[in-house]
Amino acid sequence: MAQSATSHLFGESAIDAPRPMRVVVVGAGFSGIIAGIRFLQHVPNVQLTIYEALSGIGGTWFANKYPGLACDIPAHCYQLTFHEKTDWSSFYARGLRCADFQSIAVLRRAHFPVTEIQAYLESVVDKYNLRPFIQLEHRLTSAVYSEATGKWNLTIQRPNKASEGEPDGETGEGDVSSPWEDTVESWKDKRVGVIGVGSSAIQIVPALQPKVRHLNNYVRGKTWISSPFLGERAEKLGMGKTESNYIFTDKDKELFKDPAYYKEFRRDLESDLNSIHVVTLKGHPVQEGGRAAFKADMLKRLETHPAIAEHLIPDFPVGCRRLTPGPGYLEAICQDNVEFIPTEIKQILPNGIERVDGKIDELDIISLGPNSAVGSGSLLIVIERQVQYAVEATLKLQREHLKSMDVKPEAVADWDAYIEHHFAKTVFSERCRSWYKQGMYEGRVVALWPGSCLHAVRALEHPRWEDYTYEPLDGHTNRFFWAGNGTTIAEETPGADRAWYLSEGEVDFPPVPLH
Known part of the structure; x- marks a missing residue:
């Protein structure tokens, strides 16, 4: 009776004995791959599954294969902090077939076109042996939390069937990618219409223009087209402030093989990229200067077509919509086989498009x-820190034998007030149609972090556990239940290291002052 009465007060296992944890990651793009790596690295006794709806890894870089596909920030800034690539083909990494660059072994076995960025992700997955944890063609269709059990009930749909619970390993055939690269070559006599002036359309237009008979670009709104982003280190390589994408030479790539040189090159680029947050602040001198510079650049590049410039150059601040470099776009819409059409579309017809x-x-x-994209800076470092935050929360649930953790309503309210205060000071709240505001001209900014990329990194470093409420596992009622039976695993394991705190990497040596 006494033992039963205290079973909910004190744990019976070692303080550092990890309870089993089941973790499901949705998607095998950058976020899912980072999550897979970090959860396996930091969370002991974890059962990990990554569900990916498509038939290959890479997320958007697997799904998208349109002409001109490229990253719109420097390739050297679009990689993980812990897995560097030195042989990017160009300043803005492009969508290429596997045969167009040095591929890894798994890509030689692939039967679909592969972008350069997807190849990079494939190399990360293979280096960290994530494939056994990835279930391709498994689409999450619902996730329902059970208050009674403290678990999520997932519905996973596979080709031609839907099932509850554990997958049986069946997979379908085929993939969802479009055979762009095979078909575009046959479009030389085609009349093509491209709708919009978003980041994808800006890449598609210059890629198609030389390969088709005629191209119509339907542009309802306005947008800023920036010149390519180049830091001082890039200019020293001889890139210059060119309107086209810079292709790295063999000499460039040889320089990048020097770890010290490469580290400095990458840090310079990322430092420059993380210095542009001030352009998002209303009335800031950098905002005003950037607006004047971009307008002058666009007017110069469109000087033969002033009517296009009049329609395309915005009256809203730089950054209100996603800022895109768009190498070659302005030059393409000035070509004889391209018609820039600012008239709105009424309807799509079987044989074309009817204007209003x-x-x-x-x-x-x-x-x-x-x-699609982010406000400023590289999203990848933010994703890495978001994943680490989730890892820390999982470790807390595991370590303290918690059933659930839920953010406090008052914390949500305070964060909401902070968000509203911040965006009122930025260009994102100005009148322009943007996906930041769910495609509206005005309204709440729902898609962006309220601050710079570096601000997000610092904010996520130290989780505020006091902003959560916690539910204990298995009904234990003593908050120190996690302290266990008063011992550690090392003491309960014969031959274990019981002075691990003296091991290499465990001792924190303070710096010795110079006298």
């Missing part, structure tokens, strides 16, 4: 260009 003014454009092919 009644004019019908007969077209053979329509491509749609969605717009």
